[in-house]
Amino acid sequence: MDASDPLPASPAAPPFEVHPACDALPGWREAGQGRPLLLLHGWSVNGAAFDGQRALALAGFRVIAPDHAGHGLSRHRAGATVAALARDVAALIGHLGLADVVVAGWSMGALVAWALLRDQPQLPLAAIGSIDMTPRMATGPGWPHGLHGHYDMAHARQMAGRVRADWPRLAPSVASGLWAAGTCPDAAATQRIAHMAQQCDAAALASLWEDMARQDFRDTLRGARLPLFHLYGEASRLYAPSVGIATHDLQPAAGFSVVAGSGHSPHMEQAQAFNAALLALVRNADQASMR
Numbered sequence: 451m452d453a454s455d456p457l458p459a460s461p462a463a464p465p466f467e468v469h470p471a472c473d474a475l476p477g478w479r480e481a482g483q484g485r486p487l488l489l490l491h492g493w494s495v496n497g498a499a500f501d502g503q504r505a506l507a508l509a510g511f512r513v514i515a516p517d518h519a520g521h522g523l524s525r526h527r528a529g530a531t532v533a534a535l536a537r538d539v540a541a542l543i544g545h546l547g548l549a550d551v552v553v554a555g556w557s558m559g560a561l562v563a564w565a566l567l568r569d570q571p572q573l574p575l576a577a578i579g580s581i582d583m584t585p586r587m588a589t590g591p592g593w594p595h596g597l598h599g600h601y602d603m604a605h606a607r608q609m610a611g612r613v614r615a616d617w618p619r620l621a622p623s624v625a626s627g628l629w630a631a632g633t634c635p636d637a638a639a640t641q642r643i644a645h646m647a648q649q650c651d652a653a654a655l656a657s658l659w660e661d662m663a664r665q666d667f668r669d670t671l672r673g674a675r676l677p678l679f680h681l682y683g684e685a686s687r688l689y690a691p692s693v694g695i696a697t698h699d700l701q702p703a704a705g706f707s708v709v710a711g712s713g714h715s716p717h718m719e720q721a722q723a724f725n726a727a728l729l730a731l732v733r734n735a736d737q738a739s740m741r
Contacts, residue, residue: 463504466515470523475545476538477523478516482507486548487732489515490539490559492715493662494624494655495646496522499556502721509729511552516542518562520654522646530657532558532665536565540573549574552732554681556581556717557688558658564667567674577735579679579728582686582714584693585667585700593668595693606663610656617652630685630713639718671700677735679705681727683712683719703738705731 466479479497481504489500497515507513517523518535529538539562543551553575555563560580567578588603589596596602612620625643629635635643671678678701682694691708698706707727709716717724 462508464507466501466504468523471517471527475542476516476518476527478514478542480512480514482512484510484512486551487511487513488539488543488551488553489513490553490555490562491515491518491521492557492559493658494521494621494650495643496649498522498646499715499718502717503725505721506725506729514546520651520658522649525649525651530654531661532561532565532658533569535562536569539566540570543573550576552577552579552735554579554581554728555583557583557714558662561662561665561667564670567676568667568670575676576739577677577679577732578674579681579731580697581681581717582683582689584689585671585697586665587663595696597688599690601663603663606660610660613652613656613659617650617655618648621647627687628713628715628718630683630711630719631687632685633713668700671697674701677705677738679707679731679735681707681709681716681724681731683714683716684708684710685712686714688714705734707731
């Protein structure tokens with residue numbers, strides 16, 4: 451198993467095939483054949499964070515996990531804005547000739563997924579899902595549901611400055627926020643996350659962090675015409691339970707699920723439970739689209 455893989459998947463699951471970035475496309479990993487399931491990773495890791503979801507290939511999915519610009523396989527790729535990451539994903543969908551695509555974005559990846567919904571209406575998407583994320587990271591009047599419940603642009607600029615100044619020193623504290631409150635990962639998982647962080651470009655991370663804090667996808671979710679779903683970690687250190695409730699309330703028809711015993715990264719912490727919850731949400735989204 452590659453050192454960058456955060457958690458082992460089912461032994462029966464096919465391995466990821468790795469495709470390097472090129473001029474027009476980000477790098478990506480994929481496993482299996484069948485309906486496309488596009489998994490978009492979060493800030494400062496890469497698509498290997500979805501190693502535990504290779505098992506979904508056994509459920510009939512073609513699991514595809516691109517690396518965003520500044521991360522992993524796409525570390526040297528330009529484009530450090532949420533909108534640019536979404537354009538990269540759209541290009542990959544076109545390149546691979548995908549249709550009936552289910553997109554699930556984790557953390558920053560959820561913002562990218564929502565940007566696809568907002569900016570790329572021509573894409574053949576079937577459903578858009580988010581994993582432990584808020585549609586607006588910054589708190590403000592009428593929205594107390596940002597990062598940690600008290601985040602603003604001044605905090606974002608300060609964080610970006612720290613990333614630019616010394617990302618290697620900051621990375622371990624960022625990684626600690628991935629896990630459920632009151633828990634810590636084993637040494638092997640910690641090492642794998644650290645390896646992914648080392649494969650990121652600090653300047654790109656800093657620019658992306660500031661751009662993430664500028665985003666507001668509340669109106670996008672309210673007006674969504676595609677089926678939506680949201681999946682949260684029960685004990686996330688980043689987003690209180692009220693964040694999931696408020697996000698779901700923007701579009702009450704959206705699917706909603708919580709993974710018990712997990713934090714900000716339920717797909718890594720509780721892969722089997724997460725996979726089951728995701729499959730149920732996809733089934734519900736399919737039923738909703740047929741009504």
